[in-house]
Amino acid sequence: MKTVILKLKRFLDGLFEDPLKLVDDVTDSSGLPVVPDQKTGDPIWVDVREIRMRYTIPIxxxxxxxxxxxxxxxxxxxxxxxxxxxxxxxxxxxxxxxxxxxxxxLSPEGELVTWTVINVKPLSFMHHKDYVVGIVRLRDGINVLAWIDIDDPAKLDVGVRMRLVVDKRPDENYITYWFKPA
Ligand SMILES: [Zn+2]
Structure with a gap:
């Protein structure tokens, strides 16, 4: 168990290392922790105090x-x-x-209801390329929110048939679920 926790810590440190180093570099060279927003280019203050939260949820x-x-x-x-x-x-x-x-x-089959492409990612998802999140209505009539695995989001449309995948996502060593076109 201790090994697992140590491995987890190293994994999380790895996720935060690069973006934090970038902020450190900018602060060193410019004197302020101010970086351009990825989308608008507007100046963003990056708080120098790091807050990490890990939720535990009784299940x-x-x-x-x-x-x-x-x-x-x-x-x-x-x-x-x-x-x-x-x-x-x-x-x-x-x-x-x-x-x-x-x-x-639940049925693993359904149809796409809506979706969006995530260009600006939260820090813990920084190691992923831009990804698509969507809602799929399964045959049971249940709507499920999940990632959509697709090479080109332009191929998506309302009503496109989707299939559920339950597996470990690349670079993440735990089981989760997502959709891909059927
Ligand atoms: Zn009831």
Whole structure:
């Protein structure tokens, strides 16, 4: 476990190293931590105090749904009483006010509803190229927000058929999910 945590720390340090070094270089040469905004070129002050946050989220109530990713499936929660399907999965049905839910494996097929290309990335996603995030309506009628893996976003259109992928994303050693054109 200790090895895993040390590896994780090194991975995160690696992610932050380059952008922070860039700011340090600019500060050294210009005297101020001011860099141009990637999109507009407007001056941006980069706070010199570093804040790192790591959330811990108790998942006991939804663990079976998260564990299903290991089996390559995306799971929603289905209320045994009224049949309503919840994604992201949740422990209780607010309609029936009961906690009688079962795992409902979602269909891996759907159609693109909407999407956007992310050009300005958060720091922890800096190691990725520009990426596409979209909403896909699955055959179950459930909308799922996820990355869309496509070489050219110009090929995307509303209604384009999509297929769910559950796997480890390149450069990230944990299982997640995304869509690619079917
Ligand atoms: Zn219900």
């Amino acid at each position: 006991k109530g939804v663990y079976p749904y998260i564990d299903s990713l290991r089996k390559g499936r995306l799971a929603a929660a289905k209320c045994r009483s009224c049949g309503k399907i919840y994604f992201p999965p949740q422990k209780d049905c607010p309609r029936c006010r009961v906690s009688d839910m079962e795992v409902h494996y």
